[in-house]
Amino acid sequence: MNLHEMRTPMGRVRGLGSARSGTRAFWHQRMTSVAAVPLTIAMIIILISLLGRSHAAVVQILGSPIVAIITVLFVLTTVYHMWIGMQEIIVDYVHEDKLKLATLMANTFYAVTLGFACVFAILKLSFGV
Amino acid sequence: MTELQAGSTATPRRPRPLSPHIQIYKLMLTYVMSGFHRISGAALYFGTLLVAWWLIAAVAGPNAYANFEWFIGTLIGRLVLFGYTWALLHHMLGGIRHLIWDVGLGFEPNEREFLALATIVGSISLTLIVWVIGYLAAGGPR
Numbered sequence: 703m704n705l706h707e708m709r710t711p712m713g714r715v716r717g718l719g720s721a722r723s724g725t726r727a728f729w730h731q732r733m734t735s736v737a738a739v740p741l742t743i744a745m746i747i748i749l750i751s752l753l754g755r756s757h758a759a760v761v762q763i764l765g766s767p768i769v770a771i772i773t774v775l776f777v778l779t780t781v782y783h784m785w786i787g788m789q790e791i792i793v794d795y796v797h798e799d800k801l802k803l804a805t806l807m808a809n810t811f812y813a814v815t816l817g818f819a820c821v822f823a824i825l826k827l828s829f830g831v
Numbered sequence: 832m833t834e835l836q837a838g839s840t841a842t843p844r845r846p847r848p849l850s851p852h853i854q855i856y857k858l859m860l861t862y863v864m865s866g867f868h869r870i871s872g873a874a875l876y877f878g879t880l881l882v883a884w885w886l887i888a889a890v891a892g893p894n895a896y897a898n899f900e901w902f903i904g905t906l907i908g909r910l911v912l913f914g915y916t917w918a919l920l921h922h923m924l925g926g927i928r929h930l931i932w933d934v935g936l937g938f939e940p941n942e943r944e945f946l947a948l949a950t951i952v953g954s955i956s957l958t959l960i961v962w963v964i965g966y967l968a969a970g971g972p973r
Contacts, residue, residue: 732933735926742923746961754969757896760889777882784876791873816883823886 727786734783741776748772765827777820785813864947868925871918878915916961921954 718724748769752760763769788809796802856862888899902908928946931937937946 732930735930739923739927742919746919750961750965750968753965757889757893760896764886764889773886780875780879784872784879787872788876791869816879820883820886823883823890826890827886 727789731783731786731790734779734786737775737779738783741772741779744772745776761827764824765830767828770824770828773824774821777817777824781813781817781820785809788813860947860951861943864925864928864950867921867951868929871922871925874914874918875922878911878918881911881915913958913962917954917958920957920961921950924950924953924957 716724748763752763755763764773789806792802792805792809796805885899888895903912928937928950931946937943
């Protein structure tokens with residue numbers, strides 16, 4: 703029997719599945735991982751080029767447009783990626799409802815705070831205030 | 832049922848089979864690498880604090896940056912940074928392995944073994960290469 707016959711037409715159109723959230727997290731995790739590969743390589747090159755330099759030189763290089771854009775993209779991509787990843791780990795291991803909600807919330811707070819702090823630092827360096 | 836009761840009086844010839852479970856499963860590189868992927872991801876989750884500290888220290892000024900540089904210069908700081916480098920590169924290669932699977936390739940037993948081996952050998956090699964280049968870029972022995 704065709705599996706599709708088991709589903710209602712509305713369910714098939716929405717394509718959300720049993721989790722009611724579709725495959726968005728799965729897809730976004732793949733999309734951010736593809737983006738993270740070149741961004742990570744670029745970030746490692748930037749970091750190596752900054753080694754042994756003075757604070758003034760580091761500030762100047764980090765604030766230059768290309769480096770700042772790459773760094774912001776790296777931070778946003780990896781923070782979103784790690785937010786989804788930790789959510790996946792939490793729902794795998796934490797089964798008690800209240801604790802699960804608390805850890806999921808803590809995960810979001812942590813990721814948003816870290817992402818905002820990093821982006822703020824880079825933009826402040828770049829805009830040079 | 833009668834067979835079972837009759838059998839219970841004598842010692843069984845061999846223990847009853849158990850379903851595969853992590854504690855009794857034969858240690859295989861593919862599943863160890865699967866675990867490493869999650870562990871390195873979780874390590875990077877907290878390692879990102881180091882990135883945030885670095886960026887905030889840079890914007891906060893020379894004193895804050897000097898504190899960060901001091902920490903990275905200590906033995907513990909070096910170990911944390913080395914671990915972060917390894918986790919980052921390992922997770923990247925492990926992720927590429929997952930992307931290869933996502934397009935439907937690399938599922939044959941020998942291919943799975945190769946990808947698992949390539950992930951661990953590649954991540955260790957790349958980490959050492961990055962650190963050697965970094966050491967030379969920082970000015971070598973001083």
